[in-house]
Amino acid sequence: MYDRLKGFRDFYPDEMTARREVIDTVEGTAARYGFREIGTPTLEATELYTDKSGDEIVDQLYNFTDKGGRDVTLTPELTPTVARMVVAKQQALAKPIKWYSTRPFWRYEQVQQGRFREFYQTNVDIFGSSEPTADAEILAFAADALTDLGLTGEDFEFRVSHRDLLGGLLNAFDAEVDTESAIRAVDKSEKIETDEYYDLLHDAGLRYDQAETFDDLLGTDDLADLVEFAETDRVADAVANLEAVLDAADDFGVREFCDVSLETARGLDYYTGVVFECFDSTGEVSRSVFGGGRYDDLIESFGGQPTPAVGVAPGHATLQLLCERAGVWPEEAPSTDYYVLSVGDTRAVASEVARQLRNRGHVVESDVSDRSFGAQMNYADSINAETVVIVGERDLENGEVTVKDMQTGDQTTAPIDDFPGDLERPTYEDWE
8 A cells, every 4th residue: 555645646536627627717818818838848957946046945846866867856836947948949939928837846845735745836927028018917817817717806815016116125224135035034024923024134134123114114005105215216116117017907907906015025036026926815815825926037047138027826726725715616526418328239329329429529428347227327427427328228129219317317218310410419308
């Protein structure tokens, strides 16, 4: 008996039915916005991650030396991979580049609610546009994907900020501040006590009184306060950009989902502009459902031409938690249009009936285990068959098949020459 590895999951057919519906919905929303699907490799060179994040990231990776002596890693995220892909064909790709992909990733980290060592997410990115409209389109896609799943504005909120606001405010203090460390502290601020938060800001270079002032600034309801405090073009430009993105989001019809939240920093260092995170409005799902933002410097850092970029990556585990909390997670049950039940020496006819129904695009099952009539009926019920077509020897002697509605239990007969005939979706009601 073998046990499943910690942090990895099995998905049985019932679970996959619901997961597939959600994936198809999210991907369908992306496709409607003109995003094109890409496929990406499971393995990348480990240096793809260590060159940008340092050797310490190795502790979070599933990395090993392959048989060719190469240091490789199971991909922990998609952004470096798509950056590599853009650089490889940058001149040939029409701009803006709009890609999406759904796939698994791997990180060796602590397993907790909504977080696994193998996890799935859908990445959606735009490369080649620095316009606020691009940021707004990413927000609009994310909002539409959630509402397409049945969620409403009472179920989720986008907390929107700008990385240059944080960096600009920190630089406005009379102190030598490690900006990246301070921003990471901000990203943790809602998960830790105030004193611990101020300690982290102090460790990053702020005095404690400055840390308190900085915290007060992040809580302001008026972005003009930030411009007045910093008195720098960097903060003024960041405020203008954030407001422009929110105005564009209003034009896209999704401004109602967006709340300005300057404590939203996103932990990854490559973000450069507007960032956002999706949260459960009720707070029952305590952690971020997913997030995204602008990363204008990444393509250039991978050796490409300067290319602005913005994206989002809904994680499926936390998205499931939100949908379950809101009561919109799809039913976890398989769906079968027809079960063709064969009794006696009728396999040839039953197979032809099943083939014709499948040719019409229906989900059709038939017996492959030489089971009894009763066992086949029980199986048809277990797979939620909508209609059972009974092909029995006596029926065929009369030139008929029996058509049974599994929901009501009603059944009738239909001429074998007319089933399915010209009907696209024949049911009991067609012959009752």
